[in-house]
Amino acid sequence: MAPKVLVSDKLSPTAVQIFKDRGIEVDYLPDVGKDKEKLAEIIGQYDGLAIRSATKVTEKILDRATNLKVIGRAGIGTDNIDKVAASKRGVIVMNTPFGNTITTAEHAIAMMFACARQIPEANASTQAGKWEKSKFMGVELTGKTLGVIGAGNIGSIVCDRARGLKMKVIAYDPFLSEEKAQAMQIEKVELDDLLARADFITLHVPLTDQTRNILSREALEKTKKGVRIINCARGGLVDEEALADLIKSGHVAGAAFDVFSVEPARENVLFGLPNVVCTPHLGAATTEAQENVAIQVAEQMSNYLLEGAVENALNMPSMTAEEAKVMGPWVKLADHLGSFIGQMTDEPIKAINILYDGSVAQMNLDALNCAVIAGIMKKANPDVNLVSAPFIAKERGIQISTTNQDKSGAFDAYIKVTVVTDKRERSIAGTVFSDGKPRFIQIKGINIDAEVGEHMLYTSNEDVPGIIGALGETLGSNGVNIANFTLGRKEPGGEAIALLYVDEPVPAEARAKLAETGLFRQIKPLEFDVA
Secondary structure, three states: OOEEEEEEEOOOHHHHHHHHHHOOOOOOOOOOOHHHHHHHHHHHHOOEEEOOOOOOHHHHHHHHHHOOOEEOOOOOOOOOOOHHHHOOOEEEEEOOOOOOHHHHHHHHHHHHHHHHHHHHHHHHHOOOOOOOOOHHHOOOOOOOOEEEOOOOOOHHHHHHHHHHHOOEEEEEEOOOOOHHHHOOOOOEHHHHHHHHHHHHHOOOOOOOOOOOOEEEEHHHOOOOOOOEEEEEOOOEEEEEHHHHHHHHHHOOEEEEOOOOOOOOOOOOOOOOOOOOOEOOOOOOOOHHHHHHHHHHHHHHHHHHHOOOOOOOOOOOEEOOHHHHHHHHHHHHHHHHHHHHHHHHHHOOOOEEEEEEEHHHHHOHHHHHHHHHHHHHOOOOOOOOOOHOOOOOHOOOOOOEEEEOOOOOOOOOEEEEEEEOOOEEEEEEEEEEEOHHHHHEEEEOEEEEEEEEOOEEEEEEEEEOOOOOHHHHHHHOOOOOOEEEEEEEEOOOOEEEEEEEEEHHHHHHHHHHHHHOOEEEEEEEEEEEEOO
8 A cells, every 4th residue: 555645834846746756645735734633633644744844743743643654844943843752653753954054044144144234124215215325334244253053054054155255253063073163164162252252143053942042131141242143043042032122222233033933923022123134934935945855855755655764864863775674673672772771870971882793783883873872861861862862972971982893603693782981881782583573682791582572670689599489479479470581690609680571560569579588689670662
């Protein structure tokens, strides 16, 4: 049966035709995205949803999207999609990060010019029959300092264009390395430094909990007198009321906004203020960009629905169609290994070392690395995904190292993950059997053979009699059914471990009873996403 896609926002006819040409059934309903009730009513029919910014993909919509496999956003911003809810339901979220980068960067530069030379007000005055040359005294861009908040895809293009205008460019971006900044011929600075030095400030970051109101009242009050603020990124990055107050007081000389905290912006505190330029979210609104992102999203979604290829996904690693067929179980294994380590480790992690042995060493290791890191970091940050995990790890100063080697053991391929803290090293290894199911094969250097279940219990102890009996009797008396029981030891009488796959979480009372026996050094409940 052919996959079925809903296009719920206005998209280029070329994109719709791409779906049809690839044999995908498509319903083009460009107004349904604005009707939450109607969208919720029909979304259960579709395998794919292609949108722009008008459709809001909420948790409520996703609850009704029982067949949905992929959401494709024609554009870069995905704050209209509940990505956490999508990930929990196994729905891939894709965007098109490069289709409108030039267009949006150009708009930011145009808005900066318009603000610097008061072009909209001068145009309105002149067309009204006035000739007010002295009223519209502007400033040059040449020689001025441009502060760029966010030096990613779009921000880096703005930096390049600004340098071409002979501006001095400084940038605040936690993910920008000194080496990259030097290559871009810009100066990397902290936010307070940028606020104090910039003549113009332009924002190019997504809207997240970390960036919301990044230009707060407090931040705006730290800016250089006469600064001009440009926002062509996302509404909510700037405290608009505070900015309006500072424009009225004369501290801020002007602003140019393409995006607003509430859209459509029928009214806003910035409207009507002197030297404030406003446009209706036109950053990506060029013929070229609209066509590019529409074509790109249709091709990406088709490739995934028909071939399993993942491109520009925000909640899982990208891989080609060929890789997807082979790598799926290994990605799941990598996540399980990371999750085990993350749940077992309470102290700060200094380093993550990942060993790939045998045939797995020839796979897409970037994707597997992301899965391991995301698995480890889920405990500290449940919202982490396969894209954000490496950045969060880098931000925390965690060193990531990868080793790949030829087949060196009893298995054709395996992955071993080791984390290093100030107190200890902890390791786990796993493989994928011929049935495609991930297995744990070694913990702390002790060989085991354990199926991975949603609910598990890990214990460590001295190798003494009574362990199996204590576990079986205690769990049984607390109504916990054991699906799989695995034991391992280093040597007779030495350190031993048990890993139990159980049908439901082990209650705290049962764990307390086990602790009372005095047989166990460690008793740890574990949870894994096996869906």
